[in-house]
Amino acid sequence: MQSAAVAHRHFLDGGATAAFPFSHLKSTPTASPFSVRMSLREDAPSLAVVGVTGAVGQEFLSVLSDRSFPYRSIKMLASKRSAGKKYTFEDNEYVVEELTADSFKDVDIALFSAGGSISKEFGPIAAKCGSVVVDNSSAFRMDDGVPLVIPEVNPDAMSHIKLGSGKGAIIANPNCSTIICLMAATPLHRRAKVLRMVVSTYQAASGAGAAAMEELELQTREVLEGKRPTCKIFKQQYAFNLFSHNAPVLPNGYNEEEMKLVKETRKIWNDKDIKVTATCIRVPVMRAHAESVNLQFATPLDENEAREILKKAPGVVVVDDRASNHFPTPLEVSNQDDVAVGRIRRDESQDGNYGLDIFVCGDQIRKGAALNAVQIAELLL
Amino acid sequence: MQSAAVAHRHFLDGGATAAFPFSHLKSTPTASPFSVRMSLREDAPSLAVVGVTGAVGQEFLSVLSDRSFPYRSIKMLASKRSAGKKYTFEDNEYVVEELTADSFKDVDIALFSAGGSISKEFGPIAAKCGSVVVDNSSAFRMDDGVPLVIPEVNPDAMSHIKLGSGKGAIIANPNCSTIICLMAATPLHRRAKVLRMVVSTYQAASGAGAAAMEELELQTREVLEGKRPTCKIFKQQYAFNLFSHNAPVLPNGYNEEEMKLVKETRKIWNDKDIKVTATCIRVPVMRAHAESVNLQFATPLDENEAREILKKAPGVVVVDDRASNHFPTPLEVSNQDDVAVGRIRRDESQDGNYGLDIFVCGDQIRKGAALNAVQIAELLL
Numbered sequence: 009m010q011s012a013a014v015a016h017r018h019f020l021d022g023g024a025t026a027a028f029p030f031s032h033l034k035s036t037p038t039a040s041p042f043s044v045r046m047s048l049r050e051d052a053p054s055l056a057v058v059g060v061t062g063a064v065g066q067e068f069l070s071v072l073s074d075r076s077f078p079y080r081s082i083k084m085l086a087s088k089r090s091a092g093k094k095y096t097f098e099d100n101e102y103v104v105e106e107l108t109a110d111s112f113k114d115v116d117i118a119l120f121s122a123g124g125s126i127s128k129e130f131g132p133i134a135a136k137c138g139s140v141v142v143d144n145s146s147a148f149r150m151d152d153g154v155p156l157v158i159p160e161v162n163p164d165a166m167s168h169i170k171l172g173s174g175k176g177a178i179i180a181n182p183n184c185s186t187i188i189c190l191m192a193a194t195p196l197h198r199r200a201k202v203l204r205m206v207v208s209t210y211q212a213a214s215g216a217g218a219a220a221m222e223e224l225e226l227q228t229r230e231v232l233e234g235k236r237p238t239c240k241i242f243k244q245q246y247a248f249n250l251f252s253h254n255a256p257v258l259p260n261g262y263n264e265e266e267m268k269l270v271k272e273t274r275k276i277w278n279d280k281d282i283k284v285t286a287t288c289i290r291v292p293v294m295r296a297h298a299e300s301v302n303l304q305f306a307t308p309l310d311e312n313e314a315r316e317i318l319k320k321a322p323g324v325v326v327v328d329d330r331a332s333n334h335f336p337t338p339l340e341v342s343n344q345d346d347v348a349v350g351r352i353r354r355d356e357s358q359d360g361n362y363g364l365d366i367f368v369c370g371d372q373i374r375k376g377a378a379l380n381a382v383q384i385a386e387l388l389l
Numbered sequence: 390m391q392s393a394a395v396a397h398r399h400f401l402d403g404g405a406t407a408a409f410p411f412s413h414l415k416s417t418p419t420a421s422p423f424s425v426r427m428s429l430r431e432d433a434p435s436l437a438v439v440g441v442t443g444a445v446g447q448e449f450l451s452v453l454s455d456r457s458f459p460y461r462s463i464k465m466l467a468s469k470r471s472a473g474k475k476y477t478f479e480d481n482e483y484v485v486e487e488l489t490a491d492s493f494k495d496v497d498i499a500l501f502s503a504g505g506s507i508s509k510e511f512g513p514i515a516a517k518c519g520s521v522v523v524d525n526s527s528a529f530r531m532d533d534g535v536p537l538v539i540p541e542v543n544p545d546a547m548s549h550i551k552l553g554s555g556k557g558a559i560i561a562n563p564n565c566s567t568i569i570c571l572m573a574a575t576p577l578h579r580r581a582k583v584l585r586m587v588v589s590t591y592q593a594a595s596g597a598g599a600a601a602m603e604e605l606e607l608q609t610r611e612v613l614e615g616k617r618p619t620c621k622i623f624k625q626q627y628a629f630n631l632f633s634h635n636a637p638v639l640p641n642g643y644n645e646e647e648m649k650l651v652k653e654t655r656k657i658w659n660d661k662d663i664k665v666t667a668t669c670i671r672v673p674v675m676r677a678h679a680e681s682v683n684l685q686f687a688t689p690l691d692e693n694e695a696r697e698i699l700k701k702a703p704g705v706v707v708v709d710d711r712a713s714n715h716f717p718t719p720l721e722v723s724n725q726d727d728v729a730v731g732r733i734r735r736d737e738s739q740d741g742n743y744g745l746d747i748f749v750c751g752d753q754i755r756k757g758a759a760l761n762a763v764q765i766a767e768l769l770l
Contacts (some may be wrong), residue, residue, distance in 0.1 A: 204738050208589035208681035210631055210670065225613070228629075232610060248609075248675050249720040250591055252732055252748060257711040261692065261734025270737060283738035287681040287746055289591065291672050294629050300589035300668040302683075311642065330638040339630040351633055353642025356651060357585050357664035365668055367633060 047098065052078035053171055053389070056115040056139070058107055058130065059122030060084040061093060063218040064144055067378035068119050069097055077382060078389070085111050086122070112137035116171055117385050120144060121377065135176035140169060140388055142179050142381045146264075149180040149272060156180045156275050158187055159383040160323045161194045165276075171388045179384055182276060183268040184376030185209050185288065189299050190276060191347040191375065192368045195321040197277065200309035204283040207269055210291045210298035211253060212338060214372045216241055221294055228292070246292055253288035263288060296338035297376060298369045308361035311354050318349050323375070328352050336369035344371055345379055428479065433459035434552055434770070437496040437520070439488055439511065440503030441465040442474060444599040445525055448759035449500050450478055458763060459770070466492050467503070493518040497552055498766050501525060502758065516557035521550060521769055523560050523762045527645075530561040530653060537561045537656050539568055540764040541704045542575045546657075552769045560765055563657060564649040565757030566590050566669065570680050571657060572728040572756065573749045576702040578658065581690035585664040588650055591672045591679035592634060593719060595753045597622055602675055609673070627673055634669035644669060677719035678757060679750045689742035692735050699730050704756070709733050717750035725752055726760055 055072070059065040065086070072079070084095060084104045091106040105111065107126070112118060112134040120127050120134075121144035128147045135141055148154040155165040157179055169177045182190075189207055196202065213224040220241045227237035227247035237245045244251055255264040262270070269286040291298075319326045327336045328350040336348035347370035355363030370376055436453070440446040446467070453460070465476060465485045472487040486492065488507070493499060493515040501508050501515075502525035509528045516522055529535040536546040538560055550558045563571075570588055577583065594605040601622045608618035608628035618626045625632055636645040643651070647667040654665050672679075700707050708717045709731040717729035728751040736744030751757055 206587045206683045206738065208668075210591065210672065228609060229613060232606070232613070243714075244718065245720055248673065249718055250672060250674060250679060251718045252714065252716040254714060257714055260737065261711065261732070262737065263714075285683060285736045285738035285744075285746055287589075287683075287732060287748060289679070289681065289748075291591065291631060292629065293631060293673075298631060298670070300670065300681075302587045302666060302668075330642065333624075333633065333635060333638055333644075335633040337625065337630055337632045339626055351642070351668060355666045356641065356643065357587065357666035363666075365666055367668060367670075 047073075047076045047078050048080075048100075049078055050080055052080045053116035054081045054083075054114055055079045056083040056085055056112065056118040056134075058085045058118060058120040058126065060095070060104060061086045061090045062121060063214060063221070063373055064121035064377045067373045068121065068382065069095070071374065071378045071382045073098055075382060075386070077386065083111065083115060109133050112139045115139045117142065117388060119381055119385065121381075131178050135178050138174050138176045140171060140177050140179065142181060142384045144181045144377050144381055146183065146268065148178050149182065149268075150275065154178050154180050156182055156272060157384050158182060158190055158194075158276060158380060159387055160321070161190055162276050162278070163387055166384065166387060169388065181377065181381045181384065182272045183265070184215055184372045185211065185265065185286075185297060185299065186269050186272040186276070187376050187380050188297050188347055188368055188370035188372075189269065189301060190273060191321075191323055191370065192318065192349045192366060193301060193303065194277070195317045195324070196303060196305075196309060196314055196364070199313075199317055201306035202282065202303055203306050204304040205273070205285075206302040207284065207286040208300045209253075209286065209288045210293070210300075210338070211288060212291070212293040212295050212297055212372050213246070214295035215290075215297070215376075216254065224292055224294065242290075246290065248292060250289055250291045253290055255288070262286070293338045294342070295373050296341045296369055296371045298336070298338055298367065301366050301368060302355060303364045303366065304358060305362050305364070309364065310361045311352050311364060314364055315352050318352065323347060324349055326350065326352070335367060338369050341369045341371050343374065345375060347375055428454075428457045428459050429481075430459055431461055433461045434497035435462045435464070435495055436460045437464040437466055437493065437499040437515075439466045439499060439501040440507065441476070441485060442467045442471045443502060444595060444602070444754055445502035445758045448754045449502065449763065450476070452755065452759045452763045454479055456763060456767070458767065464492065464496060490514050493520045496520045498523065498769060500762055500766065502762075512559050516559050519555050519557045521552060521558050521560065523562060523765045525562045525758050525762055527564065527649065529559050530563065530649075531656065535559050535561050537563055537653060538765050539563060539571055539575075539657060539761060540768055541702070542571055543657050543659070544768055547765065547768060550769065562758065562762045562765065563653045564646070565596055565753045566592065566646065566667075566678060566680065567650050567653040567657070568757050568761050569678050569728055569749055569751035569753075570650065570682060571654060572702075572704055572751065573699065573730045573747055574682060574684065575658070576698045576705070577684060577686075577690060577695055577745070580694075580698055582687035583663060583684055584687050585685040586654070586666075587683040588665065588667040589681045590634075590667065590669045591674070591681075591719070592669060593672070593674040593676050593678055593753050594627070595676035596678070596757075597635065605673055605675065623671075627671065629673060631670055631672045634671055636669070643667070674719045675723065676754050677723045677750055677752045679717070679719055679748065682747050682749060683736060684745045684747065685739060686743050686745070690745065691742045692733050692745060695745055696733050699733065704728060705730055707731065707733070717748060719750050722750045722752050724755065726756060728756055
């Protein structure tokens with residue numbers, strides 16, 4: 009059985025499609041043999057990847073390789089179930105080790121993506137061993153003293169953390185929807201100060217992990233065959249359907265995914281007064297999120313200036329071709345590093361130039377998770 | 390080949406699935422033979438359905454039958470290409486006639502859904518012949534003197550139009566996204582006056598017609614087989630993807646679909662000052678739209694009162710089960726008359742109870758088009 013996501017890439021880049029269902033989680037290695045030799049070197053930090061067998065764990069390896077991240081050694085850690093599994097990374101074979109309290113001796117940087125409970129248990133242990141933990145879970149994001157970082161947005165939040173100081177630390181990777189939204193909103197916020205944001209998301213299966221992507225594909229095949237779709241990860245039909253995000257709903261009626269956008273934005277922008285509301289929806293798309301973002305500013309900002317600001321913003325690409333009706337799509341940003349922004353226009357419902365509507369797409373696994381974490385690690389070098 | 394949408398219904402209602410790809414466009418007839426006998430009677434108006442072979446045209450027939458709409462005769466009209474085609478409607482066989490300037494003699498009510506240009510040409514001709522035209526296109530919606538009607542919202546707008554007065558008229562059916570949004574927003578507007586609405590849509594293939602639904606299904610099969618998807622109706626991949634609505638983009642950066650929501654809301658609510666912004670997105674769903682709607686009120690309205698108001702609203706069903714995370718989905722409203730509303734909650738980004746977020750789903754072909762038009766016709770009886 010061939011993966012839909014592989015077929016996506018086939019359509020995306022015209023490349024050959026592999027039979028391995030999760031080829032789409034692997035990188036298109038850009039590192040040359042030369043850069044590979046450079047990446048593995050004595051003076052570089054030792055790395056550990058916690059949750060290496062998962063969708064984001066695999067993407068950590070892809071991104072490290074793509075960016076020629078320098079390392080002295082790399083430890084692949086996962087649950088007992090996956091221990092013994094072998095991965096080839098940059099021409100060397102590695103055996104997955106079981107994650108234990110002893111896993112972090114001599115580990116300089118530990119990239120965590122194994123779920124909140126694993127992070128809660130082993131993050132502090134790793135930090136105590138002197139490792140700098142970059143954690144992709146929500147376990148520590150709102151903790152005082154834990155920087156919540158998007159490198160293009162608030163690198164200074166982690167400037168006090170140094171490698172090789174012997175002092176370990178935990179740095180949190182924001183939630184995927186927050187990263188993708190703020191990559192586009194921050195350059196505009198710096199210029200005109202955002203007072204209020206109304207966000208509606210169109211979230212991919214990948215946010216719920218590799219198994220959710222497989223379920224979407226399986227369900228789609230079943231529905232096309234007139235069969236009742238298999239619902240294991242999600243309790244309802246996902247194929248040809250959409251539904252409110254599956255995160256638990258809180259007493260205020262928002263689900264946890266939505267409140268992450270509200271609270272993480274305040275912490276990352278260091279502005280307790282920033283007003284954010286969000287409605288998070290899962291759509292039958294494989295691995296990239298889209299977000300419709302309505303912005304209200306403290307000072308006027310016209311759409312042309314906003315477009316120019318976004319064109320210059322690092323990690324952002326403007327796709328805003330009104331004439332040919334070409335705007336960002338999840339498919340076009342899949343396996344891409346940059347967040348795409350388009351539909352940049354004056355908000356007809358606000359006075360003057362105090363409001364803008366924009367539409368943003370970003371790869372949930374890459375910039376929404378693994379890439380952002382590796383960029384955080386790069387700030388430590 | 391079996392239609393995905395048929396499979397949807399199979400999953401929805403457990404009913405048998407037909408081999409006919411567009412069974413899902415047909416009604417689940419609720420009319421008993423008795424009511425069928427009642428519908429066809431001498432003292433009832435004569436009907437014409439213009440564009441009878443299309444998705445909405447077929448749904449007109451389904452809804453007329455479901456609701457036992459009384460008629461003396463019914464004329465099935467379409468382009469020359471479809472003339473001669475036969476349909477069985479309530480046990481009688483009808484031959485599709487070519488639409489001409491002479492088609493409307495002795496026609497009391499003409500239901501139009503054949504595109505804007507056909508409406509522009511033949512709508513006025515039908516009205517001149519004394520027919521009351523209910524037009525599903527955008528041709529006349531914003532014209533002064535043409536009522537734009539959602540029966541549950543503004544029936545009075547057409548109260549001056551009478552059947553059998555010999556005087557013809559044109560009544561416009563609003564755009565699908567407007568109908569679905571205002572079915573939920575109006576009961577709240579009546580209570581607390583909406584000042585501003587920020588809408589993001591999740592629109593189904595059906596809005597672009599039956600051929601678009603077929604293309605979504607075909608593309609999905611192709612992508613799952615690793616083939617390059619066929620792009621005829623839409624110029625880009627729709628399967629496992631989403632994109633900004635394909636309507637032409639206007640100089641203000643909004644597309645026509647979005648400006649319909651802005652302008653039609655003002656006309657239907659008879660309030661030139663109502664502030665609306667919209668971002669319209671196509672998602673890979675078959676026949677029901679979803680909309681994330683952020684509301685700002687002139688007077689406070691708490692979420693509990695809003696929920697009670699919506700529970701009492703005609704044509705609206707509240708699906709808002711936070712405990713089991715069950716909220717409206719396009720699949721659950723497919724082939725249903727009611728618009729479903731959920732995620733009803735206080736907007737955290739607005740002061741006090743001056744703001745609410747809601748999530749709305751409605752069947753685009755049914756309440757979004759055919760049902761609303763037939764309800765308009767019922768107001769004439």
